[in-house]
Amino acid sequence: MDKPLDLSSLGLAEKQLISQAFETFNKAIEKLRGHQAKLQHQVEELNHQITLKNQELTNVLLSMKSGLIVTDLLGKVKTFNRAASAITGIARDQALDQEINQLLGLDLLPSPLDPAKLEGLNQGGARLFSFLGEGDEILLEVTTTLIESEEKELQGIILNLEDVTLLKRLQQEAERKNRLAAMGQIAMQVAHEVRNPLGSIELFVSMMKKDFAPDSTEMELMQHITSALHSINHIISNLLEYSRPKPVPRDRLDLGPVLLEFVEFVKHTAEQQSVEIHLAEPSLGLWVTGNEQLIKQTLLNLFMNACQAMEEGGDLYLEAASEEVTDSVVLERFQKQTSRARDQLEVIRLTIKDTGRGMDEETQKRLFDPFFTTREQGTGLGMSIVHKTMASHGGAILVQSKLDQGTQIDLLFPAINLP
Known part of the structure; x- marks a missing residue:
């Protein structure tokens, strides 16, 4: 058993040295405590800054106008921003930790998550999907980005969603109008080219009718020709009606x-x-x-x-x-x-x-x-x-x-x- 230190046998100089050593030791302890408190404050400040930055990043992701979904390597949703919720009609709390393909009913990610296939998606640009939301079918444009560490280790997947339904419909409408304009010009040209000889045929038929008896077979044939000419003329009138712009009184x-x-x-x-x-x-x-x-x-x-x-x-x-x-x-x-x-x-x-x-x-x-x-x-x-x-x-x-x-x-x- 250790005996307590007996200072009575020590000289004055030795006692002073020991006293100074204790004083120095206590000062060092206080200094270390000060450094520890300072480091603790710095750690708390850094943690606070990290929390603020994380919150800022979360707010940015949540506030993006395009839908953003982040999944882990199992395809489970870890981030689901407001735009993704608005586009899909799925609440954020219902989406988190759900498998993305099952959640949306779309083959957004390969199953199982093969790295080679994922790399193909990463390089392949945007893909179009038809998604049945809250009763309405919408067109989704989806781009895939891989989250990698500095060592190129795969850590997650980012899916960017854009509702392009309106854009595609407007593009189709523009294409249709271009086709209509071209076809309208052709229709007018064809109608005029056909109507000119049509008038001549009608004139010849009316003249030929004078040579046949009203109840003859030839007259019946002439009547059929006349009826067919009227039908053609009606079609041409429709063509011109369709092709010729004119104001509509309302x-x-x-x-x-x-x-x-x-x-x-x-x-x-x-x-x-x-x-x-x-x-x-x-x-x-x-x-x-x-x-x-x-x-x-x-x-x-x-x-x-x-x-x-x-x-x-x-x-x-x-x-x-x-x-x-x-x-x-x-x-x-x-x-x-x-x-x-x-x-x-x-x-x-x-x-x-x-x-x-x-x-x-x-x-x-x-x-x-x-x-x-x-x-x-x-x-x-x-x-x-x-x-x-x-x-x-x-x-x-x-x-x-x-x-x-x-x-x-x-x-x-x-x-x-x-x-």
Whole structure:
């Protein structure tokens, strides 16, 4: 057992040395404590700065306008910013720690996560995906970036999401307009070139009729030729009508009575086609600025198409109603007409819905192209003229159709408020 230090036997000088040693030791301890406190303060300050920087980085990521998703090496979501939530309709707390492919129902990452395939995605640029969000199908443009350490060790994956639905639709609309402009010029040229010899043929036929008896076989043939010439002339008139721009006179109209008059007009034809019309009684005061004859002609084109799609008969649903539109894609179409941005718009909607054979996606894409038709006897101008009429009214057309499930077409007109 250690004995306590006996200082009684030490001399004065030795005691002073020991006292000085203890004093020096205590000062060193105090100095070390000061350095420790200073280091502790610096560590706390650094931790605070790191926390602030992390929070700042998190805020930047969360506030980005493009969707940003970060996953670990298992494909599980570790970061899901506000834009990603807005685009997908999935709340951030529901997305975290979920496997990304299962979460979105898309093959965004290879499974299993093969480094070679991931590197291919990293170098491959943007990819397009069709994503079914909250009831609406949207187009997502996705770019993939790998998170690597300085030693090139893979640590995670960044997915950048952009909703390009509106952009792609506008591009398609621009391409369509370019095609229409070119085809319109061709149509006018062809119509004029055909109409000139057509007049000569009609003249010769009328002269030849004088040489035949009214009840002769030759006269019957002449009548067939005349009928065919009239049919050709009608097609040419449609071509010129479609190709020749002209102002459309418009007045204030209540679309409720317009729809009622139209139903009365086509009722007999519907009965002959074994088509039962279901009309939702429209309210009064569905005011728009429009051309009544052109709107009725538009409805007639849609009615005839619906009847042709229901070869064995079916049901046709008609409705006129006022509603508020908030869909950004639809609002963009109206904005192009008025040059005014808006978050919502009151419209009058005319709906015509059939129970016919429906359309595939390719047919819907080309539905408004001139001369496009799925019928042997069709000219392919009816829906083009419908589209042109709606454009002249500053309106929009929405088409919903699936094969064997019928077609619904909504005509949207900007509503007006009468004093």
